[in-house]
Amino acid sequence: MTERLAPGIMADAPGRRWSRGTKNAAKRREAGVAALFLTPWMLGLVLLTLGPMLYSLYLAFTDYDLLSPPRWVGLDNFTAMASDPRFLASAGVTFAYVAVSVPLLLVISMLVALLLNTKMRFLTGYRALFYLPSLLGASVAIAALWRQVFGDEGLLNAALAIFGIEHGSWVGDPSTALGTIVVLSVWAFGSTMIIFLAGLRQVPSELYEAAAVDGAGRIRRFFSITVPMLTPLIFFNALMGTINAFQAFTGAYVISGGTGGPVNSTLFYTLYLYQRGFAQLDMGYASAMAWLLVLVLAVFTALFFWSARYWVFYGDK
C-alpha cells in the first residue's frame, strides 16, 4: 500500500542537486537533520498512535464487547457485513453524501474565496462573518438551530409559504433528511475557504500583470494562472474533504439525535460504526468496519496522488 499511496511527494520531488563526490556525505547529513526534525512526530507515532491503531486492527478480527476480553473470530466480522442491511444502507448514504457534498463544498468555498480576495471595504468583516458558521463546530445548539430552519414549522417552509409552496418537514422526511446534512456541511464552508484564501494570497501578482499585458481576459487569467497556482491546495482540500466526508459523523449524530433516522436516511458509515461499537457493545464489528473504511480511503488517496502528477503544480519544482 505504501508504495502506491504517496508517489506524488517523491515522484516529482527534486533530488540530485549535489555533485557526485559530496553526494553521499551530504545525503547522510541531511538524513540526520531530517531525523531531528521528525523526532516529535516519530515519538507520537510510536508511543501514541501506532499502538491503538494496531490494537484496533487486531480487534477487527475478534468478538469484543468492551466489557469482557476479546475473542478471536477470524473474518467473521467482515463476512457478517455482507448480509447486514444496515451496514449496506450506511455505505449507500455515505457514498451519496461524499458524491454531493465534496464538489459542492469545493466550488462554493472557492467562489467565496475569490469574491473575498479583492480589495474592497469591510473585507475583514466579511471574512469573519463568512467564517462564523464553521466556528460552531459540533455544538449541541446545532440540532435545535437546524430544526428551526428545516423543520415543519421552520424558516425554509415559512419562506416557501410566501410563494405559495407548501412543504412538510425537511429534517423528518427520509428523502430530504440527508440533504439537510449536506447543507449543514456546506454551511460550514469557512475552513475550506480560509485555506483557499491563504493560497490565493501566495499567487504572485506579477503573473496577473504579465498576463494582462498579453491581453488575457479575466476568465483566461483565472484558468491559466489562479487555478494552476492553487492546485496544491485544491488537491489538499479535495483529498481532505473526501476523507472527512467519508468519516462524517457529527452532523448526522447531532441532527438525528444519534439515530441515523428517519428510516436510516442519515445513517452515516461512522455513525453506524459508533452505534455498533458503543451502544450495541460490538467493538469487534466496529473495528472491522473502520478498517474496511481505511482500505477504501487508501484506494481513494492513492487515486488522488496518482492523478496529482497530471494536474498539481508545485512551486518547489
Place this chain on the structure above:
Amino acid sequence: MKWTRRGLGALALGTSALLLAGCSGGGGNAGGGGGGDAVDGTGEVTGAIEIAWWGGDARNEKTNAVIDMFEEANEGVTANGQSADFQGYFDRLNVQAASKSLPCAVQLQGRQVNDYTSRDLLLPLDPMIEAGVIDVSDIPEAVVDTGRGPDGNLYFLPYGAAYDAVGVNTTLAQQAGVELPAEGYDWDDFVTFLEDAAENLPEGTRAIDSNGGRPNFFIGWTQANGKTLFDEDGKLGFTEDDLVEYWTMWEDLRAAGVTETAERTAEEPSGPDQGYFANGQLMTDTIPGNALTPVTAVLDGKGQGHEVTTIPYPSGAEGSGNALYPSGFAIPRSCDNVPTAAAFVNFFTNDLDAGLVFASDNGAATNTKVLEAQLADPALSETKKHELELFQRIVENDPPSIVFPPGYQATFEAAFRQAYEQVAFGRQSVEEAAASFIAEANAGLGS
C-alpha cells in the same frame, strides 16, 4: 515540553502493554476474577471514591449537594462526582469498563443493568443488606425487586422510580368536547377517546403523537393485555401477531389523521419539554411522569392558557398497564473501596435530609419515608405533588417489574423504533416490519 526518562518509559510500557494485550487476548473468561466471592461491604468508611450518574445541570447540583452531605457525615471520605448526559454517560462508562476503571458507585437502570451483570461486572448487594450496611426496610419490596438481575440477585439499589404516564392537555380536550378517560380505562376506551377528540380539535393540533415506535407505550399495552415483554429466559414474551395487532392499531389512527404525521414525529426533539405536547400542539402524549412540571412551565410560556395533567396508562383485563423504571446505584466488582461505596448507596437512598435535598429529581423517591416527607413539604409545587401522588397510586396497583435482558437498550429500543418507521413511511407493511423486528431482536438480545 519536557520529557523525563520515566515518562517516556511509562509511555513505551503502556504501548507495549497494549500490543501484548492484543496478542494474548484470545480466549479468556468473561468478567475475570472474583466471580462468586461475596463482598458484604463491611469495613471502615474512609478514603476516596468516584461516583457517576447521568443528568443535566439541575440534577448535578442536587447530587453534588448530597455528596457534600455524605462527606460531612463521614469524616475522612472524599467523594468525587462525575456526570454526563445520558448518551455520553454510557459511552464513558463502557470505555471505563473496558479499561477496568469503573467508578465505585455507578448509576444504572433496569434497562442496562444486565449488560453489566451478564459480564459479571457488578457486586450483588444482598450480602451488604444482610450485613446491615445497606437498608431496604423502607422501600416497597416490589420496588426493590426492580433492581434484580436474571439470577435474582440485587445489583442496584433503586433510589428513584420513574413511570410513564399519559399526559393530557385538558384545555384542548375541552375544546374538542371530550371527557378525560375514566379511572381504569382500557386501550379500546383510549382509542375511542382519541378518535372522538380528533374530529373536533382546533386547527394545527392533533390528538396524539405517532407513537407506534415508542417501546414504553408498547410495554404498557403488553401488560394490560396479559402478555409480557420478555419471558423468564429473557426471550421475547410476545408474538409476531401481537406486534402486528399493536402496530395496525397505530397505523389506523395515523391514516385517520388522529396522530401526528410520520415526518413531524421523526423531527420531534427527544426531551419531553421540547416535544409537541409541551408546545400545546398535541392533546395527549406518553410522557415520563416527572415531566409534568417542565411541560407545564413551557406551556405557561406559550401564554395560551393551556393546562395539562397526567393519568395512568390504559389498563386491561390483566390489570394495570403501568411499569416502574427505577434508577439506582450499583457497585462494580473492580471497586477498591466497597465499604465507602456501600455507605454512599445507602445514604443516597435512605437518608431523609439527602432525600429532601434531591427532591425526587430522577423519579419518585423509592424510600417511603423520604417520599412522605417530600409530600408533607409545604413548598412542594402542585405539579410535583401530582407527580408523586400518581406514583403512589401506581405502586398501590403492584406493578410488575420487568427484567430487561442484556442488549435491551441498544438492540430492542433502536430496532423497535426503526421497524415502525419503516411502516409509518410506507417502506414496509406492518407484517414485514414485525417479522424483521422479531428476527433482529432475537438475534441481538442476550448478548
Place this chain on the structure above:
Amino acid sequence: MTTTSIRMPRRIFPTTVVKHPVLFGIVRHTLLVCLLVVLLYPLLWMVAASFRPNNEIFNGLGLFTGNFTLDNYVNGWGAGQLGFSQYFLNSFLVTALSIVGNLISCSLTAYAFARLEFPFKRTLFAILLGTMLLPYHVTLVPQYILFNELDWINTYLPLVVPKFLGTEAFFIFLMVQFIRTLPRELDESARLDGAGHFGIFARIIMPLALPAIGTTAMFTFIASWNDFLGPLLYVNRADLQTVPLALQTFLDSTGENAFGELFAMSTLSLAPIVGFFIVSQRLLIEGIATTGMK
C-alpha cells in the same frame, strides 16, 4: 511556469478593469450581504433566543419575539459547580497548549517532508496519511487504556501531549502542501549565505508559511475549543471541566432542558473564537504581504 517571475513579487491586489466601479461595488456588496443574511440567520436567531425567557425560546422564527431578559446569561454564567469563568479559563489553557504543541510539532515535521531527503520518506509519508484514514472511534478505547495505565486520567495530559507529538496529521499535510508552493530558490540562496537547515526553517520557511501557521493555529483553536469527547472521557473532575462539557449539562433528555442558558453560553463561547479570528486573520491571509520576499 517560469520561476524567474516569482523572484520579487510585490504584494498588490490583482488589478481588474471595471467599467462602472461604483455600480460594481454596490452589486457586490448587496450580493455579499444577502448571502450573509441567509447564512447567518440561524446564528442570529440563536443569539436573539438567548435573550428570551427559557419557556419562550421556541416561540416563532422571528428575532424579536417574546420578552427580553438577561437571566440566561446571569444564570448560565453561574451554572455548574464552579461557573463558566472557571470553564472558560480551563478551555483557554487546553486550547493554548494545543496550539503551541501543534505549531511546533507539525511545522518541524512538515519541513522535513517538504524539503529534506531521507530514507523511507515515501513510506513514512504514507504512514502519516494512513493515520488520518482510521475513524477515531475505534482507537478511543485502546487510547483510554493507555492513558489510564499512565495515570493521566483527570489531567489535561491526554488532551495536550499528543499535540506536542504531532498526532494531528491533517496539519502536517496542510503545511507540507503550503511549503511546497514556496520556490526552492529561496532555500538555495540562504544556503549559499551559509544557513543550515534550522536556519532556513526558522528564518525563511516559517515566515513565508505564516498563512499556513495562522490556519493551523485557527483550526486548532476551533477543534480544541469545541472538543467534547476528549474532555468527556479524560476529565471527570468538576474543576477541570471545559466549556463544551458545561454546555452539554444544559440539555438533559431525562430531566429539564435549559435552552435559554445553552444558547446564551454558546453565544459567549463563540466570542473567543471570533476574537481570535479577527486578530489572527491578518496572519492567516496576509502574512506573506508584510514579510515580503527578497
